[in-house]
Amino acid sequence: MCYNLQAALMEELRYAIHRGDIHHAEQLQRQLDELELKKKPIYFTSGFSHPKILVFTNEEPMKPQLFTWGLIPAWAKDFSTANVLRKKTLNARVETMFDLPSFKSSAKSKRCLVYVDAFYEYHTVAKKKYPFRIAMKDGEPMAMAGLWTEWTDKNTGEVIQSFAIVTTEANDLMAKIHNLPAASDTPRMPLILAKEKQDEWLIDLKSDADKEHIMSLAKPYAAEEMSAYTVPQLIGKNGVGNAPEATKEFVYEELEF
Template identity: 40%
Template sequence: MCYHIALTSPAEALEDRFQAQFPDGVEPPVYHHVSAFAHPEVPVITGDQPQAIQLFRWGLIPGWVKNEDQASDLARMTLNARGDSMFEKPSFKQAAARRRCLILVDGFYEWMHQGGKKYPFFIQVQQQKPFALGGLWETWTDRETGEVVNTCSVVTLDANPLMARIHNTKERMPFVLPHEVERQWIREDLTRPDVEHLMRPVDDGYLRVHTVSPLVSQQARKNTNVPEVHEDYTYAELAEWQ
């Protein structure tokens, strides 16, 4: 699954990498580590505004949701959308068909379970530059206040061999989009077979991984939004990963 990301690239770097622009006066958030369960705003690019980088709340809320309580409950369950079932799930099926997006990140975190312990890893692309996760998006209007909320969810797939070794309990991974198919993913005219054809895990060699400090696992007690959270950290018992 994918519940923890990093994004520290400035606006200029994101705009140059994705050939899209933030609105005037809008800057990307700085996340050395942030959890999806905090429902942070994340930068996205959608098919209906492909030249704009917008900030959407993580945790998808479909337009048919009736009230704020229902929206809050559902958003906790829609942080990720399984690629193999998103066309059937009521929360995701409309977005899967027409509202797909790029979610811009610098990396994501995942944990390996071994010997009764959990070891955190940080995953980037080999170039160590911003990249896109495949996502879904929706717009929800609070019927009581009139507030319009744009939200998103990260699509997940069966893990490639590298990520299956790391995320060795669920063997899942976020849908990392290769550069050459990013803009295809957000096209609004794709059929379901077209979309499903795109949803393939990247090869192991596309990714760069390293173990990081136990700090990232202590978000309930410590501030984990600090640079050292994604620095290399050595575990003697994981020598093969050093």
């Protein structure tokens, strides 16, 4: 998965309604207002900048909360260590999340849903990278599986809530786009959960059967229900950055895809 994400933050109320939280709409609106997210959409952002994104956690599934992308394990000794770690914990592989020190505690008891309109991935041809915007074909938001945690800086007392996006094996569409994964690896994609599976990701783990059920959700999302198209260069000298243009289709005449 590419470490880039598009999330229209002001759409989070619509996402909550999409999940069926209709009776909580007024409460959600107040919470959004308190977070001061009015008129601050994110069209494109890089995970390495550790942006704050709204998530819904297993502890408060009806409440949108603003967490930092890049999970800081609770055992990180200081901010310098935390800052190094979170550059490596933007994503968590579903196959190993219950085993790795950075993720296993969160996998057991701190799971979340990250709602986004789309995400970005690069396709490489002759060393040139072409950015793709991937979204749902029906225009609905996608819910990505996530892990979260809470870390306290012992020097300042600051509490940082952070998260990682869980990934799984790529479907056919994503495997075609993500054509140059890391050496000895296979193409990946975010673990996207269908509406009827989202609450299941947030269940309390009380037995091995519960853990097995969580793992059973780790399937590539159906490629035929997703859409993808190329967009302008996002970063670099000519990159459009966090602007509406980042969401617009851009045709590269030399690219055959």
